[in-house]
Amino acid sequence: AVLQAQTLVLKADAMLDVNSGQLIANTLVLIKGNRIHQIGSQGEFSVPADAKVIELSGQTLLPGLMDMHVHLNSDARLHGYKRLAQSLPRKTLTGVTNARKTIENGFTTVRNVGAPGYADIALRDAIAEGELTGPRIFAAGMSLGITGGHCDNNLLPYEYKDKAAAVADGPWQVREKVRMNVKYGADWIKFCATGGVLSKGTKVGAQQFSQQEMDALVDEANLRGIGVAAHAHGLNGIKTAIRAGVTSVEHASFLDDEAINMALEKGTYLSMDIYTTEYILGEGEKAGILEESLAKERLVGGKQRQSFRNAVNAGVKMVFGSDAGVYPHGHNARQFSRMVKYGMTPIQAIQAATINSATMLRQQDKLGSLEQGKLADIIAVPGNPLKDIALLEKVSWVFKEGVLIKSP
Ligand code: ARG
Known part of the structure; x- marks a missing residue:
């Protein structure tokens, strides 16, 4: 069944900022409707009372x-x-x-x-x-x-x-x-x-x-x-x-x-x-x-x-x-590990499949990174993909425009 929450909060161990290549620990992502409304560390903002909270422990969030x-x-x-x-x-x-x-x-x-x-x-x-x-x-x-x-x-x-x-x-x-x-x-x-x-x-x-x-x-x-x-x-x-x-x-x-x-x-x-x-x-x-x-x-x-x-x-x-x-x-996603084997850093391979693709499609205002105002296309993988790029073959959660598509 598809879960559509007006206001959704994702709590994860970390989030990958594909622009800087930085992993941000203990992230909260607040989704309103189909968009990312706010992103912050735990404690940085208060969870709205009507929000549905999803705990993604052990997971790293990435853009779709x-x-x-x-x-x-x-x-x-x-x-x-x-x-x-x-x-x-x-x-x-x-x-x-x-x-x-x-x-x-x-x-x-x-x-x-x-x-x-x-x-x-x-x-x-x-x-x-x-x-x-x-x-x-x-x-x-x-x-x-x-x-x-x-x-x-x-x-x-x-x-x-x-x-x-x-x-x-x-x-x-x-x-x-x-x-x-x-x-x-x-x-x-x-x-x-x-x-x-x-x-x-x-x-x-x-x-x-x-x-x-x-x-x-x-x-x-x-x-x-x-x-x-x-x-x-x-x-x-x-x-x-x-x-x-x-x-x-x-x-x-x-x-x-x-x-x-x-x-x-x-x-x-x-x-x-x-x-x-x-x-x-x-x-x-x-x-x-x-x-x-x-x-x-x-x-x-x-x-x-x-x-x-x-x-x-x-x-x-x-x-x-x-x-x-x-x-x-x-x-x-099997291609990611080959892209790293043949010359890319893990973040470069991830950027190719996120922000670079969004920019080529001229959709970088909506897609390609987890940023306030962009569409809530969000995935989660069980660990740090910068350490183990093959984790991208094990996507455990998928949201598209704030709608849950897949969970473990
Ligand atoms: N569709 C392509 C073609 O027929 C596939 C090429 C696949 N081979 C490769 N080494 N990339 O030309």
Whole structure:
């Protein structure tokens, strides 16, 4: 049952201030309605008489986690030809389950970067209207891509005439597909700037869309006031996308110093899914991932982790992006320990999934940290995540906008 208190007080052993990286001991958080009304140490303010008090002993409070690269309508057990056999209505329903798994594991906000048939928009709205339990979704609708590219459907032979609905060739077609996505409710644009691992017949290193097409895409999105996420593994695609002015580069596997400097100069965010490789190479074959994709993953995974380390050391702006949907939803947080292993401090990894993501989404006035006036998206973990980052895989409490979603 959902517990909705007008006035709620959370009492915890500690709270993490993600801006300073400081742990604040013995915290009280006063929630009124959907917002954080006041935060203080015990004794600093008096608990209102009508407040419902929840004791979270042994727990550390953090802002709700944010994953900037998910596919809620994708089932990780189905890849390749297995996924092709699944209908759009079935994908829509799987999204309902995956949304619940995501929020119950501490992720209160996600950016969904590509879904068939606007299933992500329907899911976003059903959650926002209170009909379903799930994270707040920023949805990209259908991903744009070139004919035969990573964002097209390439599994069937020519006579089936299968083509992804947001395939676009040429600047004006690109603009049209951006406009179509906005028409049907997208609040972000996702496109494929290079080949990918999991698509048939594409080269991870090869650029997709010309500079002219990417410029048109980003210009059109800017006109509509929305951000752009570019899928890009290969170097030329990454650089072309950064030059075009995308908000974030996804995967960003093959970075060189020039690409890193370009991202620094332009303020481009990187969203690097460095856990996915373990699932693809471990479970992928069983799930139907094609042998050619497994071969591509063997080339990409290690390089991406090196690139991640280089980008972190250079100080590029990083957000947390998991590509859940390729691997099981609810396991998003497994990536934190890899982010620390490959070069981040624990607080940097947490900032990527909180304040940096909120800032990239231009929601930093509402989301991303525990501060007075922000939405009461709050999670708790049993201990100090700065000492043991893997505690983020053990989220015990979740509140979204002051509503209890999960308790131990
Ligand atoms: N969706 C991505 C693609 O197909 C997944 C890449 C996963 N691999 C990785 N090393 N991050 O390209």
